Amino acid sequence: MKISHLVLSAILLCISTVALAQKKISYRFATKAEAQMLITDIDNFTNKLNSLDINLRLGKEDGRKSELLRLAMNETLNWSDEDKKKITAAFKSLQAKIDKQKLKIKYPHEIILVKTSMKEEMNVTAYTRKNWIALGEDFINKATKDNLEYLLAHEMFHLLTRSDKNFKKSVYSVIGFEVTDRELFFPIDIVERKISNPDIEQYDSYAEFTIDGTKQKCSMIIYSDKAYTTGGLGDYLNVGLIPLDENLIPLRTDGKTIIYGIDKAEDFYDKVGRNTKYTINPEEILADNFAYLLIQKKDLPNPEIIKNIAAILK
Numbered sequence: 001m002k003i004s005h006l007v008l009s010a011i012l013l014c015i016s017t018v019a020l021a022q023k024k025i026s027y028r029f030a031t032k033a034e035a036q037m038l039i040t041d042i043d044n045f046t047n048k049l050n051s052l053d054i055n056l057r058l059g060k061e062d063g064r065k066s067e068l069l070r071l072a073m074n075e076t077l078n079w080s081d082e083d084k085k086k087i088t089a090a091f092k093s094l095q096a097k098i099d100k101q102k103l104k105i106k107y108p109h110e111i112i113l114v115k116t117s118m119k120e121e122m123n124v125t126a127y128t129r130k131n132w133i134a135l136g137e138d139f140i141n142k143a144t145k146d147n148l149e150y151l152l153a154h155e156m157f158h159l160l161t162r163s164d165k166n167f168k169k170s171v172y173s174v175i176g177f178e179v180t181d182r183e184l185f186f187p188i189d190i191v192e193r194k195i196s197n198p199d200i201e202q203y204d205s206y207a208e209f210t211i212d213g214t215k216q217k218c219s220m221i222i223y224s225d226k227a228y229t230t231g232g233l234g235d236y237l238n239v240g241l242i243p244l245d246e247n248l249i250p251l252r253t254d255g256k257t258i259i260y261g262i263d264k265a266e267d268f269y270d271k272v273g274r275n276t277k278y279t280i281n282p283e284e285i286l287a288d289n290f291a292y293l294l295i296q297k298k299d300l301p302n303p304e305i306i307k308n309i310a311a312i313l314k
Contacts (some may be wrong), residue, residue, distance in 0.1 A: 020280070025095055025108035025156070027085055027111040030132070035114040037130055040069045041061040045129050045198045053196045055228035056236065057122055065174045072120035079115050087113065090148035096150075097296055103313040106167065106199055108159050115140070122233045124152055128158040145289070146295070153291035158199045163281065174308045177207040177282045184219055184248060187257050193223045195237060200283050206244055209265035209283070217244045220281050221259065239280045241265060273302035 002198045019194035023159065030038065040046075046069070047124045054063040098105060108131045121127050125139045143151070161168040169179040183202045186194070206219045218241035225238055240259040243251045250257045262268050262279070272279060276288035286309075291297075293313075302307060 004218075015278040016256060017204055020066065023052070023107075025091055025107055025111065026109065027113055028238050029079045029087075030112050030114050032078045032115075034112075035116070038071045038112065038129070039072045039076055039116070039120070039134070041129075043203055046197065047197055050192055050194065051230055052193065052224055055287050055309060056195070056233060057120060059230075059232075061228060063224065068120065069141050072116075072284065075117040075119045077115040077137060078119065079113070083115065084297070086140065086143070086148060087135075087152075089154055091284070093145060093293060094149045094153060098294055101296070101310065102292075103294075105310065106160070106312060108163050111156070111159060121198070128153050128155050128162075129162070129198050131159055133159070135244060149295050150253065150291050153159060153294040154287045157290040158283065160287075161238050162201050169314045171286055171309060172205055174280055174289075174305060174312070175176060175207070175282060177205045180204045180206070180248065184222075185250070186242070187250060189261075190221065190223065190250065190257050193225070195224055195233075197281065197284075199287070200281055205282055207263045207271060209241060209271070210264075210267045211241075211243070211260055217248070218242060218265070219244060219250075220259070220262075237280075273305045275300045275302050275305055 002241065009191070046065070047067060049068070051063075052067055056060055056070050057063075057068050058111070071268045073256075110131060112132035114132050114134040115137060116134050118124055118134075118138070121134070124136070126133060126135050135151075139147075139151070161171070167180070172179050182206075184206070192281055198221075203219060206217050208215050209218050210216075211218075221238060221240050221242050222237050223237040226236065228236065241261055241262060241264070244262065245251055247299070252258060264279070268279075272285050273289070275292060276285060278284045278288050289305050290309055292300060292308050
């Protein structure tokens, strides 16, 4: 089949344009109607919510998932022109810094941005699910461009590890964590006490730490040591290490799963570094370090972590 030079040139131009577009951050702003559909979807996050999760978010005992989903739906908002202008400027600046460093990032085909009051997620600044990022109204109103750049980079990391398991395995290894092919099995006492974080889609990683002088494989866990009565997230949040046997099954004693405090691991910070204080899970530790790489943050205690993440993206 013959194709004229003009037609062929047009086809090649289209192909080149698509290829170029895939090298840039592609995003769009969800309407309130679309946001309501996304936020009430029964997905990997909402499907795993336990009673503690629901009560914490509703601020009451005996809450129901249907109540939480209704709250989430009602707290979605439309984007204003000023919102869009601020976020577009932050993405443009972030993209320029990525290009300057010649980082090769496998972006999601599309990132959807959702605006919400954040009442549905305990008034955090932002969170992610699937291929969308929820941003809080209060933060957007007060944030500087630098604040927005950091936050967008941090949240984008969660989308990358969610969509690309090979990238997740590579980047987790930077701080000594192994990523498993399947989610780790947790006994019922952990399932009921675990505090869900929408950014952590799966508990599928572990690292080897020195505890009481012995090397021990452990998975990090965010949990509560008590049932919900009243108060906020800070009244319940604990971060621990669950020791695993050779088959990656949690160790138990007297019918209860063992949980160590991270202070029991004498080499914890030797592995994860001290670039961030957000040390609740390797996903969040790395999201901060990834963001620091993208925004070119200087004078960090452990610059080698940033350098090693950059090497993965070259």
